[in-house]
Amino acid sequence: MSEVGLEFDVAACLARVRQNDEAAARALFRHLHPLVARRVRAYRPRRMGEDDLCQMVMIKIFQNLDQYSGAVPLEHWVSRIAVNTCLKQLRAEKSRPELRWSDLGDEQREVLEAVTAAPETLDAHGKAISKDLVEHLLARLEPASRLVLTMLHLEGRSVEEIKALTGWSGALVKVRAFRARQKLRALFARLVQKEEAVL
Amino acid sequence: MNRPPDPLESLLRAAAEAETADATAASAREFEEPPFGMETRVLAAWRESAAAQQAAAAAVPGLGRLPLGFLWRAVACACAVTAAAVALNVQHFADTQSTENSGTYGELAMVDTVIAQSLEP
Numbered sequence: 001m002s003e004v005g006l007e008f009d010v011a012a013c014l015a016r017v018r019q020n021d022e023a024a025a026r027a028l029f030r031h032l033h034p035l036v037a038r039r040v041r042a043y044r045p046r047r048m049g050e051d052d053l054c055q056m057v058m059i060k061i062f063q064n065l066d067q068y069s070g071a072v073p074l075e076h077w078v079s080r081i082a083v084n085t086c087l088k089q090l091r092a093e094k095s096r097p098e099l100r101w102s103d104l105g106d107e108q109r110e111v112l113e114a115v116t117a118a119p120e121t122l123d124a125h126g127k128a129i130s131k132d133l134v135e136h137l138l139a140r141l142e143p144a145s146r147l148v149l150t151m152l153h154l155e156g157r158s159v160e161e162i163k164a165l166t167g168w169s170g171a172l173v174k175v176r177a178f179r180a181r182q183k184l185r186a187l188f189a190r191l192v193q194k195e196e197a198v199l
Numbered sequence: 200m201n202r203p204p205d206p207l208e209s210l211l212r213a214a215a216e217a218e219t220a221d222a223t224a225a226s227a228r229e230f231e232e233p234p235f236g237m238e239t240r241v242l243a244a245w246r247e248s249a250a251a252q253q254a255a256a257a258a259v260p261g262l263g264r265l266p267l268g269f270l271w272r273a274v275a276c277a278c279a280v281t282a283a284a285v286a287l288n289v290q291h292f293a294d295t296q297s298t299e300n301s302g303t304y305g306e307l308a309m310v311d312t313v314i315a316q317s318l319e320p
Binding site for chain 1: 215
């Protein structure tokens with residue numbers, strides 16, 4: 001665990017990995033795994049296993065280590081690979097079925113009603129169901145829109161952070177966020193309208 | 200009069216609070232050991248890739264040590280020199296042709312013919 005701690009010397013470890021040092025490669029894997037797991041957990045498609053995607057990202061990182069120039073911190077480079085791999089997997093998901101009122105469970109319907117009437121009454125369980133509902137709605141959006149809204153609204157990241165994680169420009173982040181919010185609003189309005197029609 | 204809260208904003212805020220709670224719980228799991236099978240497979244893929252790169256470098260001696268950017272610049276430079284040489288050659292050929300057809304050489308040939316005719320008995 002000592003090599004995984006705060007004193008982990010990335011530059012020295014990378015130099016050893018480039019000399020085909022097996023122990024250094026193992027240490028680098030253990031150093032990077034928590035970061036990759038965190039990114040994958042946040043942005044993976046719902047249907048894809050976390051470990052499978054994590055492994056895919058780690059293999060990509062190790063196969064392309066010679067392309068890392070050191071211009072940016074290794075963590076940024078790794079995060080970008082993880083985010084882009086998740087984005088690619090999200091794009092591969094062909095069907096994005098519409099969320100209908102009839103698809104919702106009783107708890108989700110109650111939360112939706114509570115959110116519309118009195119959002120301050122939601123407890124921790126209600127908030128967890130809210131998150132589930134938002135994820136369902138986000139799953140209807142295009143992958144890039146889904147990603148930008150997750151980062152902005154669920155994780156509370158700044159535009160600068162999203163730029164660093166995705167490699168997009170600031171203007172692109174803002175435009176994508178604006179359009180994604182409009183689409184999400186339209187989806188939500190349709191869901192709520194259906195609710196009212198059924199009630 | 201206060202505006203009623205936007206339901207979507209409320210939903211997003213509630214989801215963000217749940218996300219924060221999840222992230223806190225997940226951060227405790229970050230120091231868990233990564234799956235051993237994954238580590239083995241990733242390192243095997245790394246070894247394979249490193250061996251393939253070394254084999255490629257050995258197949259073309261010296262190529263492996265050259266940065267890709269340098270190769271591209273060298274190829275682009277060679278193409279530019281070739282293009283310039285071809286352009287100069289074409290220009291020279293065109294100049295020569297036009298001179299032979301309608302320039303000084305044609306006029307001189309005509310003068311020669313006239314002189315030759317006038318000198319004939």
